[in-house]
Amino acid sequence: DSWALGATLYEVAALRRPFEAGNQLALVRQICETSPPPLPAETSSDIQAAVEGLLQKDPTARMVLDKALAVSTAVAALVVSSGAGEDDAGAAHEYDDTDGQMLDNPREEE
Numbered sequence: 321d322s323w324a325l326g327a328t329l330y331e332v333a334a335l336r337r338p339f340e341a342g343n344q345l346a347l348v349r350q351i352c353e354t355s356p357p358p359l360p361a362e363t364s365s366d367i368q369a370a371v372e373g374l375l376q377k378d379p380t381a382r383m384v385l386d387k388a389l390a391v392s393t394a395v396a397a398l399v400v401s402s403g404a405g406e407d408d409a410g411a412a413h414e415y416d417d418t419d420g421q422m423l424d425n426p427r428e429e430e
Contacts, residue, residue: 322385326374329395330356333363338375352377366392 330338338356341347356375359368370392373383389396 322374322382322388323376323379325385325388325395326371326383329367329374330359330371333359333367333371364392364394367394370395 327338334357339347339350339354341350359371370383370388373391374388376382383391
């Protein structure tokens with residue numbers, strides 16, 4: 321998901337999440353209604369452009385992954401090192417329904 325990559329890239333560049341709130345409903349509202357704070361001034365222009373494009377609220381205006389990879393070699397390196405696009409069938413995780421957090425124990429494949 322391009323938007324998720326933008327949020328992750330923002331967090332890597334800014335060392336903070338692009339959106340923060342006290343609960344999930346407030347977080348969803350903030351994501352839908354506000355823009356993240358600007359990235360630090362020392363963030364390279366290609367990373368800034370990629371984050372801005374990937375975090376577009378309108379999915380039809382959102383930068384596609386191929387474009388993000390073309391805009392920034394740093395984004396391309398992040399995607400390649402994460403193994404994005406590879407078969408991750410063995411990477412299933414359980415989620416705690418109370419707060420949406422990933423549990424430490426991955427589910428074992430049967």
